[in-house]
Amino acid sequence: MKKEEIHLQDWERILLGQTPPVFLLEVFIRTVIIYIILLFVARWLGKRMNGQLTIMELAVMLTLGAIVSVPMQMEDRGLLQGVLLLIVAGLFQRGISWIGFKWSRMEDLITGKCSLMVEDGVLNLEAMKSDRITKQQLYAQLRTQKIFNLGDVERVYLEACGIFSILRTEVPRPGLPIFPPDDKGIYKTDTDAFTEKEHLQACKNCGYVMPLNNDEQCKNCGAKEWVNAISS
Numbered sequence: 404m405k406k407e408e409i410h411l412q413d414w415e416r417i418l419l420g421q422t423p424p425v426f427l428l429e430v431f432i433r434t435v436i437i438y439i440i441l442l443f444v445a446r447w448l449g450k451r452m453n454g455q456l457t458i459m460e461l462a463v464m465l466t467l468g469a470i471v472s473v474p475m476q477m478e479d480r481g482l483l484q485g486v487l488l489l490i491v492a493g494l495f496q497r498g499i500s501w502i503g504f505k506w507s508r509m510e511d512l513i514t515g516k517c518s519l520m521v522e523d524g525v526l527n528l529e530a531m532k533s534d535r536i537t538k539q540q541l542y543a544q545l546r547t548q549k550i551f552n553l554g555d556v557e558r559v560y561l562e563a564c565g566i567f568s569i570l571r572t573e574v575p576r577p578g579l580p581i582f583p584p585d586d587k588g589i590y591k592t593d594t595d596a597f598t599e600k601e602h603l604q605a606c607k608n609c610g611y612v613m614p615l616n617n618d619e620q621c622k623n624c625g626a627k628e629w630v631n632a633i634s635s
Contacts, residue, residue: 433482437471440486444493463496520567521559524578525623526609534561542581545569552633553610554578577612577632579605603632 444467470492474485502509518530520541531541541559544567550556554576560568605612608626613619620627 433474436482437474437485440489441467441471444489463492466492515563517563517568518561519558520561521553521556521610523558524554524556524572524576525611526553528609528624530561536561539584541567542583545581546583551581552578552635553581553605554612554632555635575635577603577605577634579607579610579612580630580633604629605632
C-alpha cells in the first residue's frame with residue numbers, strides 16, 4: 404500500500420482493511436474451525452498444557468499461537484497449511500516428551516532442573532542469584548503458606564516449571580523473620596504469630612542463626628546485619 408493512499412478519514416479501510424465485508428464472515432468461520440482443531444491438539448498434548456508450563460511447553464504454546472493467526476485472518480492463505488503446522492507442532496512436542504521420558508539427561512537439558520532455594524532455614528544465595536529470584540519474591544511465596552519465619556522451612560525448591568515447592572520443618576525453630584518490609588508496625592502489635600528470641604540473632608542477608616553478637620560476621624555469607632531471631 405502506497406503512503407499517498409493512507410488517509411485518517413478512510414474509516415472503511417481502517418475497520419475492514421482492503422477486503423470486502425463478506426470476508427468478516429469468512430474470518431469467523433476460519434476462527435471457529437481453527438479453534439476447534441486447536442482444542443483437540445492441546446488436549447492431545449496432555450494435561451500439562453493446562454497447568455504450569457515448562458520452558459519447552461511454553462515454546463510450543465507460543466508456536467501454536469503464531470501458527471493459528473495466519474490461516475484465520477489472511478484471505479490468500481488456506482486452512483490446510485495451518486492444520487498441518489498444528490499437527491507437526493503437536494508431534495514435535497510429543498516426540499520431545501518421549502525422548503525426555505527415555506533419557507533423563509535430555510529432559511534436564513530441555514526443561515532444566517529444580518533449584519534448592521532454602522536449606523535448613525538458610526537461604527541458598529548462589530542458587531537465588533543464578534535463577535534471578537529476589538528475597539522478597541521468595542518470602543512472598545512463603546507468606547502465602549502462612550510461614551513468617553525461615554526457621555520453619557526445611558527446604559524450598561524452585562521447580563523447572565517455575566513453581567515453588569515448600570517443605571516445612573516438623574519441629575519449629577528460631578529463624579529470620581520474613582514479614583513485609585513496609586509493615587513497620589508488626590513488631591508493635593500484640594500477636595501470637597511470633598516470639599522474639601533475644602539471645603539469638605539471624606543474618607538479614609541469608610537467615611543464618613547464631614548466638615547474639617552483633618559485631619561478628621555471618622559464618623555463612625560474611626554479612627554483618629543482624630535482627631533478633633523469632634520462633635512461631
